[in-house]
Amino acid sequence: MLAVSGIVRYIANQTKNIGGTTYGKALEANMSFNPFALCHFTDRCQVQEVATHELGHALGLGHSLDSTATMSAYAHFDNRCASLTPDDVRGITSIYPGAASGVRLSITTSTLPNTSVNRDYSLALEATGGTGGYQWNFVSGQMPPGIPLGLSGLLFGRSTVYGTFAFVAQVRDSAGSTVQSSLSIVVERPGLAPAITRAEYKKKKVFVSGTGFLADALVYVDGEGLTATLDGTTLITEKRKQKFGVHQAYVVNSDGSRSNTFQFVVQ
Numbered sequence: 001m002l003a004v005s006g007i008v009r010y011i012a013n014q015t016k017n018i019g020g021t022t023y024g025k026a027l028e029a030n031m032s033f034n035p036f037a038l039c040h041f042t043d044r045c046q047v048q049e050v051a052t053h054e055l056g057h058a059l060g061l062g063h064s065l066d067s068t069a070t071m072s073a074y075a076h077f078d079n080r081c082a083s084l085t086p087d088d089v090r091g092i093t094s095i096y097p098g099a100a101s102g103v104r105l106s107i108t109t110s111t112l113p114n115t116s117v118n119r120d121y122s123l124a125l126e127a128t129g130g131t132g133g134y135q136w137n138f139v140s141g142q143m144p145p146g147i148p149l150g151l152s153g154l155l156f157g158r159s160t161v162y163g164t165f166a167f168v169a170q171v172r173d174s175a176g177s178t179v180q181s182s183l184s185i186v187v188e189r190p191g192l193a194p195a196i197t198r199a200e201y202k203k204k205k206v207f208v209s210g211t212g213f214l215a216d217a218l219v220y221v222d223g224e225g226l227t228a229t230l231d232g233t234t235l236i237t238e239k240r241k242q243k244f245g246v247h248q249a250y251v252v253n254s255d256g257s258r259s260n261t262f263q264f265v266v267q
C-alpha cells in the first residue's frame with residue numbers, strides 16, 4: 001500500500017441528484033502517504049501519479065475497471081506523472097458535471113502563430129461555453145511532425161519538418177457536446193546560416209558584407225549587438241565609435257542562426 005485517502009465527513013441528508021444517482025454532500029477528505037513505501041516516493045513522477053490517484057478518491061471516485069486509468073487499483077509508474085486518461089476524465093466529470101453555462105460550446109482559438117523548424121512551440125487551444133471539462137482531439141488533416149495535440153488542448157514540441165499543416169481539432173465538454181475547428185500551423189523553412197566575407201569600418205558604421213543576412217539581423221561587434229539596415233548583401237550598422245585596433249564581428253539573424261566571426265581593423 002502506497003497511500004490511502006477518502007472522504008471522512010459528509011452530510012447524509014444534504015443530497016444532490018446527478019445523472020440519476022443521489023450523492024451526499026462531502027465536507028472533508030484526508031490523504032495519507034505510507035512512510036514504509038518511501039522507496040516509491042524518491043521519484044517525483046511516481047509521487048505525482050499516487051497523489052493524483054488519491055485525490056481522485058478524496059473527490060469521491062472509486063477504482064476504475066479500466067486498467068490504463070490513473071484511478072485503476074494498481075499504480076502504473078509508467079511516467080504518466082499527474083495525468084488523467086479519458087476514463088478518469090469521464091469519471092470525475094460525471095460526478096462533477098459543472099453547471100451548464102448557457103453559452104454554446106465553441107472553440108475560441110482561430111489562428112495559430114507561425115514557428116520554424118526545430119523551434120520550441122507551446123500553445124494551448126481554448127474553448128468557451130458548454131459544461132467545461134474540455135477534452136481535445138485531433139480529427140483529421142496533418143499535425144506538424146513533433147507537435148502533437150494533447151488531450152488538454154496543448155500543442156507542444158518542435159517540428160522537424162517545414163510546411164503548412166492544416167488540421168481539424170475537436171473539443172468535447174463533460175456533457176458530451178462536441179465542436180470542431182479547422183486550424184493551421186505554418187512551420188517556416190530554416191534560414192540559410194549567414195556568412196560574412198568582408199567587414200570594414202567607415203563613418204562610425206560597420207559595413208558587413210556576405211550571404212544569408214535577413215533584414216532584421218543584428219551585427220555583434222565585440223559582443224555588443226548593433227541594429228543594422230540591409231542594403232543588398234551588406235548590413236550597415238547604426239553609428240558607434242570603435243577604438244583603434246582589431247574588432248570581432250558576427251551576424252545573428254532573427255531566426256537565431258549565427259554567422260562566422262570576422263575580424264576587422266580600425267586604423
Ligand SMILES: [Zn+2]
Nearest residue numbers: 053057063073
Ligand atoms: Zn486507490
